[in-house]
Amino acid sequence: MKRGFLNTPRAKKQIEKSNGLETNLPKKADSIHESSPAIKVDFSYKYSYGELSETGVPKGYKNSKLENTNFPDEKKAYDPKIYIHTRLPPRQASQGLSNSGGCQTECLVSGFVKRTIHETPGFPSDPLPCPGGICYRIGDAGEKGLGVFSTRLIGAGELIIDERPLIILPSSSIFAYIDDPNFPSYTHEQQKQIQLHEQNRAMQVVYDRMLPENQKAFMELYNCHKSDGSGEFMGRVRTNGLMVDPEQFRDADTTGDFGIYSAIYKVLSRINHSCCPNTIRKWHTDTFTHRLYAARDIPPNTEITLQYCNLLDSSAERAQALAPYGISACTCSPACNGDPAQIKLSSERRARTKRALSSILFPPKHFTPGVSRDRWLLPAIERLRDLEEEQLEGLRHYKGVLFTLTEAYIHLCDVEKALMYGRKLKKVYKAWMGEELDPMYWTEKGIRASPMYRTGMLIAAGEGYMRIT
Ligand SMILES: C[S@@+](CC[C@H](N)C(=O)[O-])C[C@H]1O[C@@H](n2cnc3c(N)ncnc32)[C@H](O)[C@@H]1O
Structure with missing residues (x-):
């Protein structure tokens, strides 16, 4: 033809x-x-x-x-x-x-x-x-x-x-x-x-x-x-x-x-x-x-x-998108068929995640004494919690948030936290990127040898390009 x-x-x-x-x-x-x-x-x-x-x-x-x-x-x-x-x-x-x-x-x-x-x-x-x-x-x-x-x-x-x-x-x-x-x-x-x-x-x-x-x-x-x-x-x-x-x-x-x-x-x-x-x-x-x-x-x-629909849409929007498949009342998960309070909580978490898609986190130019050096990462930690509580590890955004957190903690030379996020990142990275995650993100040896960690060490010692006040 x-x-x-x-x-x-x-x-x-x-x-x-x-x-x-x-x-x-x-x-x-x-x-x-x-x-x-x-x-x-x-x-x-x-x-x-x-x-x-x-x-x-x-x-x-x-x-x-x-x-x-x-x-x-x-x-x-x-x-x-x-x-x-x-x-x-x-x-x-x-x-x-x-x-x-x-x-x-x-x-x-x-x-x-x-x-x-x-x-x-x-x-x-x-x-x-x-x-x-x-x-x-x-x-x-x-x-x-x-x-x-x-x-x-x-x-x-x-x-x-x-x-x-x-x-x-x-x-x-x-x-x-x-x-x-x-x-x-x-x-x-x-x-x-x-x-x-x-x-x-x-x-x-x-x-x-x-x-x-x-x-x-x-x-x-x-x-x-x-x-x-x-x-x-x-x-x-x-x-x-x-x-x-x-x-x-x-x-x-x-x-x-x-x-x-x-x-x-x-x-x-x-x-x-x-x-x-x-x-x-x-x-x-x-x-x-x-x-x-x-x-x-x-x-x-x-x-x-x-997923057959946009998972960050509200439950009403999801129901609309699923209707052509003959899925009238979605009972697939607690996000759809839990008690009303649970559904409301789920909708709030998904709406927060959707709003956060367009936001970018920037590290502070100077760290303030007495203030935790990872405070600027709180929004990312909250986003990750929302995604995990909603069981949305299959979203590309989950990989993105884990990347931000892993890299940031490597820069901050917090090996324990970098490993915690890096190991989670490894599990979803290959599915999205088609190749294994570099060990510099998920092994202690790799993290400590990485340029990000070394720069972080210089900064912490006051010798780096980003001085800590
Ligand atoms: C791509 S097919 C999936 C396989 C299908 N269940 C089968 O028997 O071959 C899509 C159809 O599966 C059913 N389905 C898929 N997900 C469903 C869900 N969460 N709740 C109810 N029905 C669903 C609907 O009938 C939909 O039209």
Whole structure:
């Protein structure tokens, strides 16, 4: 299927909106829809969910044209502004299998993204093996349907799975195309239904190209959008898609929610939501996998959980974000189903953490005699306490606060406290950064030999650049 997705009026409008600038849009020849009339499409809506009384396209609606062209997986040079079908990593490369992660992914990506992927250093490397072997199982999670559970103690910072997706496709609805000139005359809800219908048709092309075992795994996934017109394919995409880190790849000239990608997995898509998730997940383009790490110790037979919404939002905002997943009353954690006083306390802690995201701590220029030299760190210590009491070790912000505290205590030459925070930092650092934390942050020898500690010693002796009064 070769389609000028980014050449649609809607895509143009969206690209311009996201940039605030005129962009270098594709030449007409890039599109097989050259003769299509310009159709005004409202792009700002969110799809409906739940039990809709009327679903499907309105009577008389004419399907858009779909064409399927074969794109060689090995070819890298495509028009950056056209979406192409490709299976990645290419077949001959990287066939290594980890616990479940070695499959090829059926991708619908722009030529720009395909090139970005191929130019990523290390691509395609094998998925990482889990050092302690498989540590999870898929099982019954009661009202939540299936879920993923630990089969043994998984230590904080341990790799749980490094999984390649079954499918990668654009998150936004621009991968569907509307030809019908009557489109603007349909009601808002009808327009949404048409969009879903066209996306479902486009997804059929993706599905038809998938390996049979991946087709089976995809169709076995849960679908919570059975009654809103999403269709068999889009229902599963909407239920199970996890965002691919847009910092690693996204369509050219895009910002915000536009131009980003979603991925669907055999195992990761079975993981249920918690407002206190016990994991950290991060996309890695070199292995073409999502890596899932334990954010804290996970005892045996414990449900492994992810976040589906912004965890620092209020419980009402979280409930709103979870509703499209069919999660009506979130009972995932004490932050949601404790007694009212506990929920209030939880909301206050999360709101404080959210406010603190934009604040930066600066050390004092001079230390005042009689005043504890770490007093300026109190806000960071309080933030860390809030995050730990809320069991939010899986947030990136937790790593940030630990970094601040570890470095500050190394500077202050307080080895005991530096070690305390540095050892916590080590457990979450690798999940976020992809590499082990330098021992200068978490071993006594490393701390004492570090330039930060030595500078701190000079300052304490009154010989450094920052004199203590
Ligand atoms: C990505 S799937 C997760 C796996 C799914 N439970 C299954 O059976 O395959 C998302 C769906 O799981 C269910 N779910 C996930 N987290 C939940 C939670 N905290 N409470 C209730 N249901 C949840 C919802 O039905 C949601 O639409």
